[in-house]
Amino acid sequence: MSDTRPTASPNTLADWLAHCERLHPATIDLTLERVRAVAHRMGLSFDCPVFTVAGTNGKGSTCAMLEAILRQSGYRTGVYTSPHLVHFEERCRIDAEVVQAERLLPHFEAVEQARDGAALTYFEFTTLALLHLLSRSGLDAVVLEVGLGGRLDAVNVVDTDCAVITSIDLDHMDFLGPDRESIAREKAGIMRAGRPAVVSDPVPPQSLLDHAAAVGADLWRFGHDFNYAGQQGGGGQWQQWSWAGRSKRYTGLAYPALRGANQLLNASGVLAALEALRDRLPVTAQAVRTGLALVELPGRFQIVPGQPTLVLDVAHNPHAVATLAQNLDQMGYYPRTLAVFGAMADKDSTGILQRLLPLVDAWHFTDLPTPRASSAAQLHQQWQALPKTGAGAAKNATAHCHADPMSALQAALEGADPADRIVVFGSFYTVGGVLQNGTPRLAAKHLG
Numbered sequence: 001m002s003d004t005r006p007t008a009s010p011n012t013l014a015d016w017l018a019h020c021e022r023l024h025p026a027t028i029d030l031t032l033e034r035v036r037a038v039a040h041r042m043g044l045s046f047d048c049p050v051f052t053v054a055g056t057n058g059k060g061s062t063c064a065m066l067e068a069i070l071r072q073s074g075y076r077t078g079v080y081t082s083p084h085l086v087h088f089e090e091r092c093r094i095d096a097e098v099v100q101a102e103r104l105l106p107h108f109e110a111v112e113q114a115r116d117g118a119a120l121t122y123f124e125f126t127t128l129a130l131l132h133l134l135s136r137s138g139l140d141a142v143v144l145e146v147g148l149g150g151r152l153d154a155v156n157v158v159d160t161d162c163a164v165i166t167s168i169d170l171d172h173m174d175f176l177g178p179d180r181e182s183i184a185r186e187k188a189g190i191m192r193a194g195r196p197a198v199v200s201d202p203v204p205p206q207s208l209l210d211h212a213a214a215v216g217a218d219l220w221r222f223g224h225d226f227n228y229a230g231q232q233g234g235g236g237q238w239q240q241w242s243w244a245g246r247s248k249r250y251t252g253l254a255y256p257a258l259r260g261a262n263q264l265l266n267a268s269g270v271l272a273a274l275e276a277l278r279d280r281l282p283v284t285a286q287a288v289r290t291g292l293a294l295v296e297l298p299g300r301f302q303i304v305p306g307q308p309t310l311v312l313d314v315a316h317n318p319h320a321v322a323t324l325a326q327n328l329d330q331m332g333y334y335p336r337t338l339a340v341f342g343a344m345a346d347k348d349s350t351g352i353l354q355r356l357l358p359l360v361d362a363w364h365f366t367d368l369p370t371p372r373a374s375s376a377a378q379l380h381q382q383w384q385a386l387p388k389t390g391a392g393a394a395k396n397a398t399a400h401c402h403a404d405p406m407s408a409l410q411a412a413l414e415g416a417d418p419a420d421r422i423v424v425f426g427s428f429y430t431v432g433g434v435l436q437n438g439t440p441r442l443a444a445k446h447l448g
Contacts, residue, residue, distance in 0.1 A: 013101040016108040017088060020125040032152050034118045035128065039157045041114040044131055048139050049280050050158055051273055054146040054187040055166025055201070057320045058266045061258050061300055062166055062200075063143045065270040069291030071096055073283040075140035080130050080155070082123070082147045085299055085314075085432035092130045094137055099130075107132040123147055127154040141281055151189020161280075162273050163190045163197040163217070166266060168205060169319035184208040191217040196276035198226075200269030218276070220246075226272040228264055243268055245275040250285060256292045259301040260327050267292060299431040301327050307418035309334065312434070313425045316343060318351035324425060325355050334421040338412040342366040342405060342430035345374045350382050352426070357386060360423075362415060363399040366408040368429040376401035376408075405433025 010016045051066055053059050063079055070077050076095055084090040092099040107129040111120070120128070127147070134142055144160070146153045168184045184205035191197040197217040199208060204221065212219040220226060230241035241264055242251040250271065256263045274283050301324065304310040309331075315324040328337070339360045343349050363383060365376040380401050402408035405424070412422045424434050 010105075010108070013088065013104055013108075016105065016129075017122075017126070019112075020120075020122045023119050023121070023125060032154070032157060034120060035124050035154045036157050038111065038115045038118055038120065038128060039131075041116065042110055042128065042132055044128070044135055044157070046135050046142055046158065048141055049161040049277055050142045050144060051162045051164060051277075052144045052146065052155060052158065052160035052190045053164045053166065054150040054153075054190050055164075056169040056183070056317065057315075057323070058166035058200075058262060058269075059145050060297055060314075061260075061263060061266045062164055062270055063145050064258070064295050064297040065256065065267055065292060066143045066164075066273065067093070067096060068295040069270065069274060069283055069288055070141050070143075070281065072287035072291040072294075073281070075281065076138065077141050077143065078134040078137055078139040079143045079145075080127070080134060081145040082127075083428045085428055086436050088126075091126070092133060094134075094139070099133065104129060104133060124154045128157075131155075131158065146187075146190060149183075149186040149189070151186045153190075156190055159192055160190055161195055162277050163192065163195070164269055164273050165190070165197070165199045165201065165204075165208065166269060167262070167319065168201050168208070169317065180205045181207045185211060188212065191215055193217065196220055196273065198269050198272045198276060200265055200272070202265070220272045220276060222265070222268060222272075226268055226275070228268045230264060243271050245272055248275050248278070250288055253289060254293055257295050258297055259303065260323060262323050298435065299428070308338075308413070308416040308420040308422055311421065311423045311425075312431050313423070314428050314431050315425050316347055316352075316427050318348055318355060321352045321355045321425070324423075325359060328359055328421075328423065331421070334419065335417065336361040336420040338362040338364065338416050338420060338422045340364045340366060340405060340408045340412055340422065340424040340430065340434070341379065341426045342368045342376070342408075342433075343374050343379065343426045344368075344370075344372050345378075346372070347374075347427075349374060349379055350386070353379075353383055353386060356423075357397075361397055362412070363397060364402055364408040364412045365399065366402045366405045366430060366433070368427055368433070369404070370429060373427065373429065376403075405430050406436070409434045 053062050067077050067079050079093040082091050089098050110132050111128045144155045146155050185207040188208045188211035193216040198220040200222045226245040228243045241253050256267050299312050299314045302312040313324050315321045337359050365379040367376045
């Protein structure tokens with residue numbers, strides 16, 4: 001193994017991140033022993049309630065809604081999420097504000113001092129640094145998003161007070177297993193004995209239920225311990241909805257500010273988690289209403305004002321893209337839909353493309369700035385291999401390849417009419433690549 005000590009003392013966040021990238025030969029190393037040992041030497045612990053959120057899709061939305069409602073109840077919150085869209089600092093929010101880079105430096109140093117030569121991965125090192133910051137920020141509640149799986153994810157060194165598991169579907173199968181049962185077993189690893197475990201997947205795999213029983217978790221199941229009902233208006237949009245848990249009810253709720261067909265399910269899990277910890281973190285009905293009305297999360301069916309209509313979504317597996325397709329269907333009529341798409345090489349790109357074929361008239365495939373990504377040419381080849389006529393396929397679609405997401409978006413803008421729609425989706429790198437100058441400039445660019 002190469003020397004794992006920094007060659008010079010890191011002085012900036014960029015220095016530390018570069019150091020983290022050099023420490024371990026693998027990008028992902030699903031073990032907890034090294035991370036747990038370093039966390040122990042750091043004295044890492046939390047003296048406030050911790051929510052840990054795992055799942056295939058819906059994790060970011062769930063974290064954002066928890067944060068919004070808790071803040072509306074007057075609590076000082078900390079949130080850790082990954083990956084980021086544009087800047088690393090986005091991974092940590094304190095009171096809904098992205099942490100400043102300078103504030104992170106002593107916490108990277110704390111990890112460096114405690115690791116004692118251990119070869120942590122980039123994710124493990126950075127996760128420990130951000131957890132260390134959160135643990136020393138005088139918070140009332142902390143929300144942690146699992147990066148991959150659950151059982152062996154670095155976030156799981158923290159004993160959660162309430163586990164939340166969102167949808168379970170096929171993703172990261174090289175690491176988590178070939179089917180939903182295997183994947184659910186890994187995600188169930190965040191559960192703790194005697195503590196609430198909220199499962200918002202409507203049809204959870206049996207392995208998850210078995211694990212909850214084996215460890216003695218207090219299982220809250222959607223459809224059993226909590227549920228929602230709603231009224232739909234024109235276009236299939238929910239106008240109002242109500243929620244019922246074991247002992248609490250909310251009626252006449254407005255639809256969450258986060259768009260999408262799956263957000264009521266995510267919100268239901270959030271309300272169950274808050275009910276489960278109501279003795280330690282009581283929230284008011286008004287906080288629930290206001291929090292859900294004001295919650296924001298970039299890149300989750302985000303619609304940027306302007307013409308043509310621009311939709312940004314980090315959907316990067318077939319299950320998430322099926323939801324994206326449903327959401328696009330409910331937007332109304334657009335003469336043409338153009339897509340900007342880039343993806344990691346380990347994703348089921350063929351399955352993703354199949355779900356949007358009927359909606360897309362022009363594809364703009366893009367390279368991404370990471371060796372782990374499929375090239376635009378590879379995505380184009382996969383698209384070419386799919387049937388272009390008949391049921392479930394768009395006719396007369398075109399396709400182009402580009403060197404980066406912004407170039408792909410610019411080409412799509414040039415080829416679109418004002419009444420058309422452009423969907424930028426796939427990897428966080430794809431959406432982040434067009435958000436790097438911020439949505440106001442992006443909107444101005446395509447309004448002009």
